[in-house]
Amino acid sequence: MNLAVGIDIGGTKTKIGLVDASGNCLDYLFFRTRDYDDLDAFLDKIKGSIDELIIKQKKPLHLVGCGVGAPNASSRTGTIENAANLKWKGSVPILEKLKQRIDLPMRIMNDASAAALGEMLFGNAQGMTDFISITLGTGLGSGIVANGQLIEGFDGFAGELGHIDMTLGDGRMTGLNVKGGLEAYVSATGLKRTILYMMSKYLDESRFRGIAYNDLHGEDITKAAEEGDPIALKAFDYTAKILGLALANFTAFTQPQAFFLTGGLVNSGKWILEPLERYFEDCLLDVYKGKVQILMSGLPDKTTAICGAAALIWEKQR
């Protein structure tokens, strides 16, 4: 059986899985990225995890390659550059060091771009030539496909839509010390910040007036919206408005036929999606109205990133 290894290096967890040619993740495991201050120890752990997965399969298999998704990774240079949420600073030659341990065809890419490739090969974007994937997690990640190809950029750092500024330089700070970046508004973290903003702006009673920021979780905001909490409702509306405007802006860039949403914020369901649809259509230029869909990712939640990383390998086999 032919399988590809998919490795997703995240700020919190690193996930490793075995993925077949149809995008099924047969098995996977994960460990905490932050437990490894030392890069070499981290890479040894990855190597050990792959061996463990292979042994567990208990049947003959052929590994066709190893794909890696990581924040701030460049497909052109094979490095991770100054990732805000990883411990290893500067330019990390991750591909070169992994190749010393794993003798397989290997490819690395920005995690959100890899997710877009996974959506195209295995998910709901199959057959589409123009679409954009948006991951709404702790931050906002994105992968852009146009003319049937992933847009990688001149040296592999295209698709950083979480850092697009729509506030004329006068907005919230992001983790990268950038003012007004989209992810400061539209992400799980952005929603929490908007709860604070709405409590600062309005006088409504709200359960959140009794909860500290550090104790605030996304699911609590959804629950509060369900109970009619006015601050939660205002926060969802504001988040949806900014995301709707952003997606309308992105449409004027590459004119995708669809956006695919994934990540924690999407779990808030109708509270975010219904106003989003409305604001999006409202903000679209006439020439685009009614032509662009907002869809959910077709990949299983827990293994989306692994499938995306494996897609880097399977794309080359097709």
Add this chain to the structure above:
Amino acid sequence: MNLAVGIDIGGTKTKIGLVDASGNCLDYLFFRTRDYDDLDAFLDKIKGSIDELIIKQKKPLHLVGCGVGAPNASSRTGTIENAANLKWKGSVPILEKLKQRIDLPMRIMNDASAAALGEMLFGNAQGMTDFISITLGTGLGSGIVANGQLIEGFDGFAGELGHIDMTLGDGRMTGLNVKGGLEAYVSATGLKRTILYMMSKYLDESRFRGIAYNDLHGEDITKAAEEGDPIALKAFDYTAKILGLALANFTAFTQPQAFFLTGGLVNSGKWILEPLERYFEDCLLDVYKGKVQILMSGLPDKTTAICGAAALIWEKQR
């Protein structure tokens, strides 16, 4: 001699020229677009103009095709859709109707996208795989090249960067009845509007306090800046700031290696370009700093659009 016909349909002028395989425009002529309320009369005039150019050449030549650039034109459908600055409204089947008159291989595209193709084939973007052309005229037009290909979008309307909103929906109106569109700030018209805005905001003495908006011209603003007029200087700085931020945003999208600027506003030279460079580098994410150039178009000013239209044909011959 092999030549391509390049036709640029603009809001004010329609230009028609003969262009060789190296992008040299051997001869061209133009007429006023607005003199033709009737589409058929307009297309007959185009046909007659091509015949006129051929006769003037006085030597044997072979026409390899006819390329057309027009605002709001779609390469996918061959139509012009609701162009704000053309008289013919709705969906205009321009390609079909031209083919009835001209028996040549024919291609149509958004004028700004055609200009990008011209830059890639004949101008300063030769050999580049990732760049963006920005035309700063009455409005702001753009053409995006990534992975060595023009980004056309799902049905041919990609690259409308003049309509990207960076004001969270609270900005100036554009001609398309859109709020906050970039071209309302960064264009020849946008600069004039910014003169008004600066006079509304500040109390500085300025020559523009004695000039009506309708009598205001771009070259006057450049001249005033040269004479130290504080309102003109503030207006250029503000325009450059918004353009710098916009180009930084666009970099986070496709990570081009260069932007190519063209159009009337560029004639203001250092007054716009020097602050632009500064704001642009300042707004770029660290991962992009020092990697993206702002360059001038390498095509001759008067025939840029004709060369771009002809490039639609020459691209297919290579």
